[in-house]
Amino acid sequence: MTSELEHELKHLIIDTLELEDVTPEDIDPDEPLFVEGLGLDSIDALELGLALQKRYGIKLEADSDETRHYFRNLRTLAALVEERRTA
């Protein structure tokens, strides 16, 4: 079952990255976001980092192990927002 936050994050990803061929239903919360799975790339990672900062006030260091861990899939991303959101 997809949580409301996960649904919100799906929209954030699709809108921020202008993914035309992806609907929220296409994003499997357990599937990798980058390279395989959704197929996002390094520029997308930077964009997504900025969007998280803007929407939830979460600051992440680009290219750190921590960031890589949280950006693995939608569930880890939702966990990050749950823990660290300030906005």
Place this chain on the structure above:
Amino acid sequence: MTNDAAHGPLLATPWRDRDPARAVAWQTDAYAEAPWHTLATFQADVGAWQAALDAHTESPDYWMLSTHDPYRFVCALIAAWERGDRVILPADTRPATLEALDALGAARLGDIPGGLTPSASPRTPRWGTLEAERIAVSLYTSGSTGEPQRLDKTFAQLDAELGMHAALWPLEARLTLSQVSHQHIYGLLFGILRPLCERSPFASEVCRYPETLHQWLAHWHAQTRREAVLISAPPTLERLPETLDWSAVDGVLARIHSSGAPLPRDAAEHAQRLLGAEVREVYGSSETGGIAWRVQSRDTGWTAFPDVEISADSEHQLWLRTPWLADPATWTLQADRVAVDDTRFQLLGRSDRIAKVGGKRVSLTAFDRALVELPDVRRAHCAPLPRRDGRLGAIVELTPEAVPHDHATRRRLIQTLRAALAPRFENVVLPRYWRFVKAWPRDAQGKLGAACLSRLFADLDDPRAPRWLGETLDGPQSARLTLEVPERLAYVEGHFATQPVVPGVVMVRWALHAARESLGLHGVCRDMTRIKFPLLLLPGERVTLTLDATYDSSHETAHDDTHNNAMTIRLRFTFTSQRGTHGTGTLTLTRPEGACHA
């Protein structure tokens, strides 16, 4: 200055001749009072334009000129030139294009909103001086390989090229019939300035449809027993219908010219067979003017025009030098690759186009080639879009069976294409925006130009717009558009939580918008009848929007002052997909008072 030998045919200013009865333009309207605009009427019309320009309060840096008809165009052009003014030709009449030129300090002239028109009464014109090195016109490139570029042409440049054509293929009093826009260099030179400067007549209007061509050729021949020359382009020649009785006008055309894009060989043969004249194709660009010509029924190779020097470097890139380049002494590089044999050459294709995506250099040509090698892909063009990081858009022509019709098949197709490209290209440079078409989108010049590109990707900036994937005009009042419902469409959000759909009112809005863009129908919707939405329209779905407009005389209102200006339009629309009909109905439009008929 009347010595033709000292300079070319333009600087000889043949429109100033004292030869009042000479035919300048042929009246295509068979019911016109006189069959010709003579030199006497032409000079008076130039005077009338000059009076209008004189009365303009500020003195602008340029005149921005756009007209539907060649005759009106050339009257305004000569009026401005003889005043010592410079003319800028917008490539199209989209509001954004015209506003950008307003910002340069250009005043509007002709058939565009706010355009000056000639004073009502004919006047005696004033003749000025055409200095050879002065800029005569500025035009824009089509933008098929990037942003449209402005190009300034001096009188000397135009004069040199017109002189070469006059010597090579003299018109000798034949009628010039043009099917192309005179807002671009080819139409300007071949459709208008050549006949004007060679003292040969041209048709007063542009010939838009094959039926009109047939009718005009028959009418011209019956009236004068003289020949004609057709100035055309690949999209028009490829679509000549077999159903007209072309044998009735056999021998009227002496030759056909085609330019703007290479004409497929079978289209050249098709046109030659139906129209009974050779197609002399012209290869060139807005930057360079004419470079070479060929007749494909004789040879696929190109022959450089007299005075054009050509050579190829070790990478087969074409270099050239001509008297009608901005700098006639310098060799200029062209974006085409060639195999040169003396003054003749074969075109090998475009040179690599390079773009930067997220700071990484990528060859767009390599992408195009890689895509075309994939199954079901007929043609592909990748272009950097004016979006963050220069992400690429790809336009891909597919075999009809491979065209996706819904979200799931489209998503699968994109995944397949990306997976096929992934081993050869970095992830970040892979195209992000895909447009799948059944027929290659082209403008009237036969190119996938800037206007086409911006229409294909316009939905990215407008979350309420459908994705436009091409259109076919079936005459001036009916059109078929291919559209796709973007998954991110603002209207589908929250309509039903479980099943996002396009609301019916949005389909109506799309039909109205398409009628404006594609058929030029500006009007206010007053009434809707027989509206039905039998089948839900879903995100990702591909639909055909069919529009048919009829002018309804029974609804003519009090503002009607002429017969041609009926104010009530009935617009029938249908949205259909492979699954069936999604929406249909009839809209009644009334044109707002004072609106112009496009």
